Amino acid sequence: MESLSEDGLERELRDLVVTACSVDDVPEEIFPDAPIVGPDSPWGLDSLDAVEIIVEVQKQYEVRIGGQETGRELLRSLRTLADFIRQARGRTAF
Numbered sequence: 001m002e003s004l005s006e007d008g009l010e011r012e013l014r015d016l017v018v019t020a021c022s023v024d025d026v027p028e029e030i031f032p033d034a035p036i037v038g039p040d041s042p043w044g045l046d047s048l049d050a051v052e053i054i055v056e057v058q059k060q061y062e063v064r065i066g067g068q069e070t071g072r073e074l075l076r077s078l079r080t081l082a083d084f085i086r087q088a089r090g091r092t093a094f
Contacts, residue, residue: 007032009085010078013057017078020056021049032079050075057081063088 010032017036018026027042035041037050045053054071058064063085065071074084 009082013078013081013085016056016060017043017045017053020052021045030078032082033077035077036075036081057085061085061089 014030017023021043023043023045030042036043036053037045037047043049050071053075054065065074065084074081
């Protein structure tokens with residue numbers, strides 16, 4: 001995988017969310033700190049979508065997200081999820 005900047009990984013995760021959850025109405029701009037899931041999510045995603053996102057992230061980035069509480073914490077925002085992936089894989093992986 002080519003080197004990704006922090007913004008690049010967050011953009012990549014945004015695209016993963018849109019694809020994994022079949023989001024039809026994609027907002028023009030998604031802020032990295034916006035919630036991925038829940039009532040304040042710009043995508044309107046729920047807990048079933050969260051499962052899809054976690055499965056795809058684990059497959060694509062070869063990381064392990066253990067437990068419901070950990071998943072909920074990581075899906076707070078694209079930035080939180082990206083930071084977890086960077087830490088789990090090491091900065092040199094991206």
